[in-house]
Structures are given as C-alpha cells and as structure tokens.
Amino acid sequence: MGRPMGMNLIKAGYSLTVWNRTASRADELIAAGAQLAKSPQEVAAASDLLLTMVSDPPAIEEVLWGPGGAMQGLKRGSIYVDSSTVSPALARKIAAACAERGVRFLDAPVTGGDWGAKKGELVFMIGGDAETFREAEPILNVMGKKLFHLGPHGAGQTIKLAMNLILALQVDALAEALALVTRAGIQGEKLVEVMQSSMARSGVLDVKAPNLLKGEYVPSFPLRLMHKDLGLALDLANQLGVALPATAAARETYNYVKGAAKGDLDYSAVMKFWER
Structure with missing residues (x-):
C-alpha cells in the first residue's frame, strides 16, 4: 500500500524521499520522481514529515531502532506518522521515543485496501496530539478520504x-x-x-x-x-x-x-x- 500512497503524494506535488526493505518495490516511485535513500535514517534526516507503513511490530521496530534506523535520523520539530498496524502499547513507546527527540508523532493506521490506496480513498484512524494532527492533515488528505482523530497515542491502533x-x-x-x-x-x-x-x-x-x-x-x-x-x-x-x-x-x-x-x-x- 505504501507505493500507491507515495504516488498520490508525488502527483500532488510533494517532494518524496523513499526507502524500502525490498529496493525493487520503490522502482515505480523513483521513476515518478522520488529520491531513493540508502536507509530509514537517511529518509528521516531528509524529511519534515516521515511516513512509515510496514507489516508488523518487529518490522517497525527494526525500521526505527535497527542499524540505520529512522529514529536516530528524525529532525527536531518534524512529524512522524506511522500507518502500520501494531499494538497500542508499541504506538505509545514510539511516541515517547519521539518526544525525547523533540519529534511529534501520530499513530495513523488505515483501512481501505490497495484499491483505496490507489484512489486516495483510505480511511485514517489517528491517535496523537490534535495540533499535530491539524498540521499533518493536508498531507494525509492526499491519501485518504476520511481522517478520524480518535484520541491520544494508541487510540488509532x-x-x-x-x-x-x-x-x-x-x-x-x-x-x-x-x-x-x-x-x-x-x-x-x-x-x-x-x-x-x-x-x-x-x-x-x-x-x-x-x-x-x-x-x-x-x-x-x-x-x-x-x-x-x-x-x-x-x-x-x-x-x-x-x-x-x-x-x-x-x-x-x-x-x-x-x-x-x-x-x-x-x-x-x-x-x-x-x-x-
């Protein structure tokens, strides 16, 4: 689902830097104008808003805290949005780690399937600070038809x-x-x-x-x-x-x-x- 979400961001005029555990899966985005990073850390360092979507809790922990992980590259004042489906407890752990770095975090899993991602019609279920949600809203609206701010960190999950x-x-x-x-x-x-x-x-x-x-x-x-x-x-x-x-x-x-x-x-x- 990350690929069609990224394509919609490019079509909307956003500058995109990408990384994928399977590099070939980013080929379509690179051909459309995205920049390919060598690691999650490099993506985070290049981004005012970082968006991740991976398959399960171990995968997101590896992307954030593994070698070349995104957490060490996140910029103070930036926003990090995770659209993976993980546990609420892990979402709160990520939020706490982001706060220590001066980074704002939203857990924002989606529903709608790959067809919804292609059409930009995903439904986002969001947990986190209301002000952070409002700042991220224009970008999320490119990928989704409905955004639900549901409460504090973990509520989206x-x-x-x-x-x-x-x-x-x-x-x-x-x-x-x-x-x-x-x-x-x-x-x-x-x-x-x-x-x-x-x-x-x-x-x-x-x-x-x-x-x-x-x-x-x-x-x-x-x-x-x-x-x-x-x-x-x-x-x-x-x-x-x-x-x-x-x-x-x-x-x-x-x-x-x-x-x-x-x-x-x-x-x-x-x-x-x-x-x-």
Missing part, C-alpha cells in the same frame, strides 16, 4: 484492531454460512442474493462475496496480516481483561488456512477452511 476484528468476523461468518447452504445442495449465489436485500448486507461482504463464490483470493488485504491483527486484538483484550470468544474462534480458523496456504492469499480465503 485500538480502533484499527477493533475494525479488523469486525471485518474478519463478518467474512468468516459468510464463509461459514456458504458452507452450510452449499452442503444442503443450494447455490451460494442464492444466499448472497438474499443477504444483499436484507439487514445482513455490508460493504465488506459486497466486496468479498464474489471471492468466496468464485474461489479466487488475489490479495487485497492478505490473510497473514489479518491473522496478525486478530492476534494483536486478542493480546490487547488480555491486557484489558476483556473476553473475545468469537475473535479467538475466528483466529483459529484463519490460523488453519494460513498454515495450509501456498502463497499469499486474501483474507477471504478463510473459505478454504470448509474446502478440506
């Missing part, structure tokens, strides 16, 4: 995990329902047709139902990342003393499919659990 919990459960429930009706000898399309005319209809199921019916799971949001986010949600729930029985059960289903998968699949591939 908390809402993102809750959102992905809902999405994962909805798609898992549709897959389970399709398994039931098809085993009963009824075409899955008939269930979806009724669903779309009822209170059971939802945006995510409108998008994902064709995947389940066709058995085609080209990744828009990979199952491995949804599995990771369900784990983060359960970790947060344990810290807060909140039981999430449906989430725990769904994660086991996603876990089975993840373990059996060959290649990177969309999280709607949870349907494969019933194809055994």
Whole structure:
C-alpha cells in the first residue's frame, strides 16, 4: 500500500524521499520522481514529515531502532506518522521515543485496501496530539478520504484492531454460512442474493462475496496480516481483561488456512477452511 500512497503524494506535488526493505518495490516511485535513500535514517534526516507503513511490530521496530534506523535520523520539530498496524502499547513507546527527540508523532493506521490506496480513498484512524494532527492533515488528505482523530497515542491502533476484528468476523461468518447452504445442495449465489436485500448486507461482504463464490483470493488485504491483527486484538483484550470468544474462534480458523496456504492469499480465503 505504501507505493500507491507515495504516488498520490508525488502527483500532488510533494517532494518524496523513499526507502524500502525490498529496493525493487520503490522502482515505480523513483521513476515518478522520488529520491531513493540508502536507509530509514537517511529518509528521516531528509524529511519534515516521515511516513512509515510496514507489516508488523518487529518490522517497525527494526525500521526505527535497527542499524540505520529512522529514529536516530528524525529532525527536531518534524512529524512522524506511522500507518502500520501494531499494538497500542508499541504506538505509545514510539511516541515517547519521539518526544525525547523533540519529534511529534501520530499513530495513523488505515483501512481501505490497495484499491483505496490507489484512489486516495483510505480511511485514517489517528491517535496523537490534535495540533499535530491539524498540521499533518493536508498531507494525509492526499491519501485518504476520511481522517478520524480518535484520541491520544494508541487510540488509532485500538480502533484499527477493533475494525479488523469486525471485518474478519463478518467474512468468516459468510464463509461459514456458504458452507452450510452449499452442503444442503443450494447455490451460494442464492444466499448472497438474499443477504444483499436484507439487514445482513455490508460493504465488506459486497466486496468479498464474489471471492468466496468464485474461489479466487488475489490479495487485497492478505490473510497473514489479518491473522496478525486478530492476534494483536486478542493480546490487547488480555491486557484489558476483556473476553473475545468469537475473535479467538475466528483466529483459529484463519490460523488453519494460513498454515495450509501456498502463497499469499486474501483474507477471504478463510473459505478454504470448509474446502478440506
């Protein structure tokens, strides 16, 4: 998702310096006019606003605190926005480290998939200082259609995990329902047709139902990342003393499919659990 987000910034006239753990993934941005840095530290040192998006907590810790990490390059007075999906506790740790360097921080995970990133229609869920949010808002608006300032550091991550919990459960429930009706000898399309005319209809199921019916799971949001986010949600729930029985059960289903998968699949591939 970082590549289309960067392309939209370039199209909007912003000067962009980029780095990617897999250098070839930055080729399209370089061809469009971005400057390629040799390390996250070099990107941070060149930027008034640093934006990161990586796959998981270990990846962001490596980008920030590993060799050539961004944290040591951040300029006093600059803004750092992390759009990775990580734990609220890690977001607060990053915020504290930034504050020690005189850097302002926002945790700003997104939803909308790669298609939303390409269209500049992501939804940002933001935690941090209101003044910092207002200063970063014009840049974030280039990449997103909706910006929600939700509270202090960690609030964006908390809402993102809750959102992905809902999405994962909805798609898992549709897959389970399709398994039931098809085993009963009824075409899955008939269930979806009724669903779309009822209170059971939802945006995510409108998008994902064709995947389940066709058995085609080209990744828009990979199952491995949804599995990771369900784990983060359960970790947060344990810290807060909140039981999430449906989430725990769904994660086991996603876990089975993840373990059996060959290649990177969309999280709607949870349907494969019933194809055994």
